[in-house]
Amino acid sequence: xxxxxxxxxxxxxxxxxxxxxxxxxxxxxxxxxxxxxxxxxxxxxxxxxxxxxxxxxxxxxxxxxxxxxxxxxxxxxxxxxxxxxxxxxxxxxxxxxxxxxxxxxxxxxxxxxxxxxxxxxxxxxxxx
Numbered sequence: 001x002x003x004x005x006x007x008x009x010x011x012x013x014x015x016x017x018x019x020x021x022x023x024x025x026x027x028x029x030x031x032x033x034x035x036x037x038x039x040x041x042x043x044x045x046x047x048x049x050x051x052x053x054x055x056x057x058x059x060x061x062x063x064x065x066x067x068x069x070x071x072x073x074x075x076x077x078x079x080x081x082x083x084x085x086x087x088x089x090x091x092x093x094x095x096x097x098x099x100x101x102x103x104x105x106x107x108x109x110x111x112x113x114x115x116x117x118x119x120x121x122x123x124x125x126x127x128x
Contacts, residue, residue: 010123011068013116013120014065014066014068014120015066017062017065017066017113017116017117017120018062018063018064018065018066018067018074019062019063019066020062020113021058021061021062021065021078021113022058022059022062022063022066023062024058024062025055025056025058025059025062026059028051028055028058029052029055029059032051032052032055035051035052035055036048036051036052038051038089039051039054039089042088042089044088044089054081054085057077057081058077058078058081060074060077061073061074061075061076061077061078061081062074062078064077065078065117065120071120071123071124071127072121072124072125074124075117075120075121075123075124076121076124078113078117078120079114079117079118079121082110082113082114082117083114085110086107086110086111086114087107089106090103090104090106090107090110091103091107092104092106092107
């Protein structure tokens with residue numbers, strides 16, 4: 001039960017994580033004007049370019065993680081995105097009181113996904 005079972009659980013975790021990330025990116029594409037506006041409000045330079053680029057990075061990274069294709073690149077893209085976006089876009093400690101709760105929730109959700117991305121990135125480097 002040991003090794004094969006562990007691989008099955010890891011594959012299931014990658015599928016759930018990767019498709020979850022990709023579906024979130026797909027939602028961002030469906031509402032790209034909102035994503036651009038949100039990025040602009042957070043002070044992101046060239047939000048009309050960087051918001052779609054970031055969503056594309058997450059879509060490709062999520063699908064790559066779920067399907068375990070180019071796993072170092074895929075998981076690295078997701079981890080990098082989350083490392084940059086989490087503290088800059090969801091800085092609840094600087095948010096208006098009305099927005100603080102939502103930003104805190106988004107920050108902790110991203111933090112949890114970042115942990116998963118790091119774990120899968122580690123797996124990608126141990127697959128040799």
